[in-house]
Amino acid sequence: MMKAKHQRLILIMGAVIILVAASLLAIYALRNQASYFYTPSELTEKNVEVDRAIRLGGMVQLDSIKTANDGITVNFLVGDGEAIVPVSYRGITPDLFVEGSGVVAEGRLNADGVFVADNLLAKHDENYMPRELDGIDKTAIENSTSKSSMRGGQ
């Protein structure tokens, strides 16, 4: 005869297993919808329709930030190591918006394949480093060529 506490233990373990299975199914179903942004390679792969409001996230490519003649429009390239998407933004950029750093742009893809952003958010990566180490150039290059800081969503 099984003891009452063993029955309760088995019942709870069974309930937890079912709960975990249900959550995994829900997470699997949510996989793409729950992502905060598309990476440049997802954007090119999935042929996201023109003029649909989406977010694009990636690393600002080195030597790609160009200010247009009007003085407030910036054009730059966002890449994730596989694909690169040109972005155009009119407005004030956040402080952390620098080449080699992460960015999330909210906006639309236009007919020419340029992502027109209405809003820019700077994305900080997982590296914390003091200024004194002077590692900024090195990490910036690493960041713009590797995908390490844009993990997830695969």
Next chain:
Amino acid sequence: MHGFANPNRFLSLARPLTLIFLVSGLALISCGLVWGFFFAPADRLMGETVRILYIHVPAAWLGMAGWTSIAIASVVELVWKHPLAGVAARASAVPGVFFTAICLATGSIWAKPTWGTWWVWDGRLTSMFVLLLLYLGYLALAKEAQSQAAAGRTGAARIASIFGIVGVINIPIINRSVEWWNSLHQPASITAGKSSIDGVFLWPLSLAVIGFTLLFAAIILMRMRQLLADIRTEAKLRRRAAV
């Protein structure tokens, strides 16, 4: 398992432990925060705002650890009917919700200058907000369980325990959210055996995390003693009223 089932034996151990955890915790927190706020350097990109890390990271860890202890204590209560387990679970709720709220508030303050926004609905922020809501729901159930305990009833305590176990599913979701979904929040800096946080930040951060954890343990012990005392007083008053 039932060695500490006797509340008197628990109390005789809890009193000195509370003091030890409280004093050592506060000492480590002061060292970690003074080091982090005044002596550690600024970050290469974030500048001085990096210092909020020394509060944000311990708060996030304890918000999640708080619910994990609620879930473990709830299993012990439901399966083994340990008399102190329910009290331990309910005692974790107030410090847990407190640290979760601090985590969300400090994160938001950091996000404004760093990301350029106070809040976004990405996977990490949303799942942490869900944890705050779970805590608020649990607090209501725990309050009812506590008032029933004095009357010798356990109905609400059982519902609170089941809720505590079900809610723990959110903890791995918070932890993995930055890996599963593209999120604005950065991925984990500290993973098994390696850290992408430079040592100059990591040392004060470690002190603060250990210190806040000891403080958290001291608060749980204090809350447990208070909840036990409340049940006793309430039961005594009821007996007197019944005579």
